[in-house]
Amino acid sequence: MGRLHAEEMILNMGPQHPSTHGVLRLKLTTDGEIVSKIEPVIGYLHRSFEKHAENLEYQMVTPFTGRCDYLAAMGSEHGYAMAVEKMLGIELPERVEYLRVIFAELQRIASHLVAVGTFGLDVGAITPFIYCFRERELILDLFEMASGGRLLYNYIWIGGLAHDIPPGFVEKAYEFLDAFDKRVDEYNQILTGNKIFVERAADIGVMTPEVAINYGVTGPSLRASGVNIDIRRTQPYSIYDRFDFDVPLGEGLQGTVGDSWDRYYVRVLEMRESAKIVRQALEQLPVEGDVQAAVPRRIKPPVGEIYFRSENPRGELGYYIVSDGKNIPARVKMRSPAFSNLSVINEIGQGWMISDVIAILGSLDIVLGEIDR
Amino acid sequence: MTEQEIYSGLRGKFGEKVLEFMEEGTLNPTAVIKADSVAEICLFLKNNESLQFDSLMNLAAHDPDGESELSVIYHLYSTNLNHYFTLKTHVSRENGVVESVANIYRTADWHEREAYDLFGIKFNDHPDLKRILLEEDWEGHPLKKDYVTAEFYRGMRIEKVK
Amino acid sequence: MIQSLANWILSFDILSGLGSSLVWGLSLFIVAALIFVFVAVNAIVLVYVERKVSAFMQVRLGPMRVGKFGVLQTVADALKLLQKEDIIPEKADKVLFTIGPWTILVASVATFAAIPFSDTLLAANMNIGLFYVISISSIVVLGIVMAGWASNNKWSLYGAMRSAAQIISYEIPVGITLVAVVAVVGSLNLQTIIQSQGGVGNLFHWIPIPLPNWYIFHSPFLFLAAFVYMIGATAEINRTPFDIPESESELVAGFMTEFSGLRWALFFLSEYANATLVAFLVSIVFLGGWQSPFASYSGAQAALLVISLVAIMWTVFVKVKIGRLSMYPLGISILTTMAAWLFPGFAIWLASPGLFWIVLKAASIIFLLMWFRWTFPRLRVDQLMYVSWKVILPISLINLMGVAVWMWLSGEIQF
Numbered sequence: 001m002g003r004l005h006a007e008e009m010i011l012n013m014g015p016q017h018p019s020t021h022g023v024l025r026l027k028l029t030t031d032g033e034i035v036s037k038i039e040p041v042i043g044y045l046h047r048s049f050e051k052h053a054e055n056l057e058y059q060m061v062t063p064f065t066g067r068c069d070y071l072a073a074m075g076s077e078h079g080y081a082m083a084v085e086k087m088l089g090i091e092l093p094e095r096v097e098y099l100r101v102i103f104a105e106l107q108r109i110a111s112h113l114v115a116v117g118t119f120g121l122d123v124g125a126i127t128p129f130i131y132c133f134r135e136r137e138l139i140l141d142l143f144e145m146a147s148g149g150r151l152l153y154n155y156i157w158i159g160g161l162a163h164d165i166p167p168g169f170v171e172k173a174y175e176f177l178d179a180f181d182k183r184v185d186e187y188n189q190i191l192t193g194n195k196i197f198v199e200r201a202a203d204i205g206v207m208t209p210e211v212a213i214n215y216g217v218t219g220p221s222l223r224a225s226g227v228n229i230d231i232r233r234t235q236p237y238s239i240y241d242r243f244d245f246d247v248p249l250g251e252g253l254q255g256t257v258g259d260s261w262d263r264y265y266v267r268v269l270e271m272r273e274s275a276k277i278v279r280q281a282l283e284q285l286p287v288e289g290d291v292q293a294a295v296p297r298r299i300k301p302p303v304g305e306i307y308f309r310s311e312n313p314r315g316e317l318g319y320y321i322v323s324d325g326k327n328i329p330a331r332v333k334m335r336s337p338a339f340s341n342l343s344v345i346n347e348i349g350q351g352w353m354i355s356d357v358i359a360i361l362g363s364l365d366i367v368l369g370e371i372d373r
Numbered sequence: 374m375t376e377q378e379i380y381s382g383l384r385g386k387f388g389e390k391v392l393e394f395m396e397e398g399t400l401n402p403t404a405v406i407k408a409d410s411v412a413e414i415c416l417f418l419k420n421n422e423s424l425q426f427d428s429l430m431n432l433a434a435h436d437p438d439g440e441s442e443l444s445v446i447y448h449l450y451s452t453n454l455n456h457y458f459t460l461k462t463h464v465s466r467e468n469g470v471v472e473s474v475a476n477i478y479r480t481a482d483w484h485e486r487e488a489y490d491l492f493g494i495k496f497n498d499h500p501d502l503k504r505i506l507l508e509e510d511w512e513g514h515p516l517k518k519d520y521v522t523a524e525f526y527r528g529m530r531i532e533k534v535k
Numbered sequence: 536m537i538q539s540l541a542n543w544i545l546s547f548d549i550l551s552g553l554g555s556s557l558v559w560g561l562s563l564f565i566v567a568a569l570i571f572v573f574v575a576v577n578a579i580v581l582v583y584v585e586r587k588v589s590a591f592m593q594v595r596l597g598p599m600r601v602g603k604f605g606v607l608q609t610v611a612d613a614l615k616l617l618q619k620e621d622i623i624p625e626k627a628d629k630v631l632f633t634i635g636p637w638t639i640l641v642a643s644v645a646t647f648a649a650i651p652f653s654d655t656l657l658a659a660n661m662n663i664g665l666f667y668v669i670s671i672s673s674i675v676v677l678g679i680v681m682a683g684w685a686s687n688n689k690w691s692l693y694g695a696m697r698s699a700a701q702i703i704s705y706e707i708p709v710g711i712t713l714v715a716v717v718a719v720v721g722s723l724n725l726q727t728i729i730q731s732q733g734g735v736g737n738l739f740h741w742i743p744i745p746l747p748n749w750y751i752f753h754s755p756f757l758f759l760a761a762f763v764y765m766i767g768a769t770a771e772i773n774r775t776p777f778d779i780p781e782s783e784s785e786l787v788a789g790f791m792t793e794f795s796g797l798r799w800a801l802f803f804l805s806e807y808a809n810a811t812l813v814a815f816l817v818s819i820v821f822l823g824g825w826q827s828p829f830a831s832y833s834g835a836q837a838a839l840l841v842i843s844l845v846a847i848m849w850t851v852f853v854k855v856k857i858g859r860l861s862m863y864p865l866g867i868s869i870l871t872t873m874a875a876w877l878f879p880g881f882a883i884w885l886a887s888p889g890l891f892w893i894v895l896k897a898a899s900i901i902f903l904l905m906w907f908r909w910t911f912p913r914l915r916v917d918q919l920m921y922v923s924w925k926v927i928l929p930i931s932l933i934n935l936m937g938v939a940v941w942m943w944l945s946g947e948i949q950f
Binding site for chain 3: 009011012017018019033120121122123124125126127130131134190191194196197199200353354355356358
């Protein structure tokens with residue numbers, strides 16, 4: 001008589017699966033419902049961004065950056081533009097800086113709305129998703145007014161912006177901000193405090209600060225573990241040192257610090273902070289100024305290299321750019337936040353159930369576009 | 374602590390393994406080190422009380438021109454002390470081997486796989502060195518400047534970019 | 536009903552020549568067909584209602600293009616499903632794969648044979664009606680396991696296993712809860728259960744609020760039992776927040792993953808049939824079935840009740856402003872559900888008030904189920920088991936004993 005034993009089963013989650021946020025494949029080793037190992041397989045959305053960038057002029061790379069993190073295209077463009085400007089040593093007009101901050105922060109709200117909504121979707125709550133998208137539409141309307149695009153903008157150019165904002169934009173932005181605060185209360189009512197939601201998210205996939213830092217997890221996911229690092233604060237770029245805002249940290253209100261619920265809630269709180277920044281920026285926005293004044297005719301940075309990092313909605317977005325004095329970059333490496341954030345999934349997702357792995361993955365808020373690039 | 378001071382400290386501790394200090398032509402002052410001592414230097418930088426570089430922000434590889442050596446660049450950051458440092462090392466184009474830091478900084482795990490995938494740089498002691506973005510049976514390492522696109526991939530013609 | 540149909544057929548002179556057993560068989564067939572038609576039409580209506588209700592809860596419009604307000608949308612969908620290609624995966628167990636959906640459908644349709652739609656309208660007046668309904672409806676799990684296993688797909692297998700565990704564990708508290716009611720009535724006959732709920736009495740026997748003699752108002756224990764039953768039944772029919780067997784964000788579509796076309800439509804049909812069954816059972820066992828809530832009131836009592844109902848509805852109608860639109864999301868969604876039933880309902884009421892009341896009650900329960908679905912996240916599989924074995928089961932056991940004590944205290948039984 002042989003001994004009875006249970007076999008482990010390999011379960012392929014993805015590349016086509018409703019909850020892998022794109023074309024991600026997770027190779028799960030499962031014992032019943034318990035997942036003992038998670039092996040992410042990526043690259044299904046690899047579009048050779050870095051190879052393209054080595055064959056295009058500096059200004060032609062901008063639209064490609066937006067296609068990497070397609071949920072936060074403004075943020076990607078902003079980071080790239082700032083990196084090249086720093087190499088060129090360009091001083092920007094005030095109005096450009098303010099407008100860029102306004103767009104980057106609106107984009108952060110839009111991106112977090114998707115994150116919050118899809119996290120609800122991952123744990124089975126369908127309605128909050130639609131609520132979040134309702135508000136995201138309003139932001140996209142603003143973006144459309146300014147740039148003509150709703151998902152990909154090519155709006156933040158090296159040295160300036162593509163166009164100035166149209167008349168009526170500021171009023172509409174105020175209108176959005178006035179309504180938005182109450183909407184966040186709605187999400188809190190329908191999702192944040194919901195008993196089932198708390199059961200599903202609290203204490204699940206706890207990420208300690210040490211693990212988070214060691215794996216290079218950044219952004220809201222890192223701050224949910226209680227680590228107070230926000231590049232807008234620790235190494236202020238653009239004009240972020242002029243604004244008054246808080247950096248929300250995970251406090252473990254419903255469970256342990258650094259659990260999925262914290263990662264969710266930090267994003268909810270960050271939306272409010274971003275709204276605060278947008279409001280301040282709108283109030284201080286200089287009325288006059290040519291947004292194209294500093295756009296260089298020929299972009300030929302001096303020989304050298306730079307690593308420039310900025311705070312994208314998902315975390316630290318770094319550009320490592322090498323110039324060899326030509327008008328084409330010698331190397332553009334994008335350090336995408338979701339790439340590192342996803343690598344932690346095996347560490348924090350081991351030993352949880354299939355449903356929890358989905359929740360943990362959702363709470364990390366990944367975008368496959370920038371993981372695969 | 375400034376980068377110059379960190380460099381001096383490293384130079385004092387590791388001597389010949391630390392080759393030079395680069396401030397010209399880079400906006401992130403960089404110490405150039407030998408490829409086979411990356412791991413021990415990183416370990417030192419991480420564990421030293423006054424340095425505490427606990428975070429590897431980025432690991433990038435670079436091929437300057439298609440002839441000279443490849444370089445690997447490490448961007449370090451200390452979350453406690455809020456300071457930065459950059460390491461750079463050079464490896465030969467073919468069969469270049471760098472000490473892996475994946476066991477020191479888990480971030481490096483995937484980033485080194487990416488460098489291996491796109492540049493063909495091998496990392497010694499890496500827990501699971503295989504391609505990450507491209508398919509296992511892809512020919513060549515595309516981000517090398519002397520990369521030639523293959524004619525076919527699994528029987529499918531690869532279109533040439535003009 | 537079968538007997539009266541047979542008698543009615545025989546009452547025609549031309550047909551009286553047919554043998555009585557032939558007519559009996561014919562009537563049997565007609566009644567069965569009627570039940571099936573009811574289930575099918577009901578599913579089509581409910582899918583439409585669910586889409587509209589969810590749309591209004593989510594501040595959208597829902598289907599609007601096919602027919603006025605999209606009323607023909609589900610008809611079009613049903614037609615599309617019927618003409619889809621019939622796909623059986625190559626590695627599937629073809630026999631089980633084919634009979635799985637039908638097993639589920641047969642089980643869920645067969646239960647309606649015992650459901651009394653009014654004092655006369657029921658297919659079979661069984662003295663073990665409640666027992667029959669519970670036992671037949673539990674065959675569903677067999678079909679689900681068949682479908683999940685036969686698909687030869689890991690997601691389907693997970694779904695089937697989860698479903699089996701879930702349905703079996705929830706059947707126990709649900710059964711015990713119903714036993715508490717049976718203990719009060721002393722009969723398993725659904726018609727007897729409804730008839731014993733006629734008239735007006737005090738709330739919980741002693742509190743002087745005049746309410747219908749429904750079992751939900753019989754005692755605090757049965758009041759609680761109604762909720763326990765609702766929770767357990769929601770789990771048994773796999774609806775959110777207990778929809779883990781098909782949880783689309785985890786298991787793609789659970790046991791239905793490999794199904795398409797007509798077979799998939801059968802799952803859908805039985806899902807809504809089951810929801811309807813639960814709604815009918817709640818209204819029969821706890822809400823007085825086809826008994827009118829007003830029948831035994833005096834005029835003044837009825838007026839008071841209507842006024843308080845209106846007041847409650849008023850608080851529900853909270854105005855929400857979205858952009859340029861002002862809406863009453865909750866109110867509108869309630870009204871849509873009601874309207875979907877009420878317009879045909881008025882005609883039904885004229886014909887048979889009993890049918891009208893039981894359908895109204897069932898419709899409200901179905902709306903409640905939809906409300907759950909579009910509000911709550913989903914539980915995890917172990918949390919689901921926890922709720923069943925550690926929360927609901929003890930409560931239902933206490934209920935059963937509590938009801939006995941209550942009846943002794945209120946003098947309904949003597950020793």
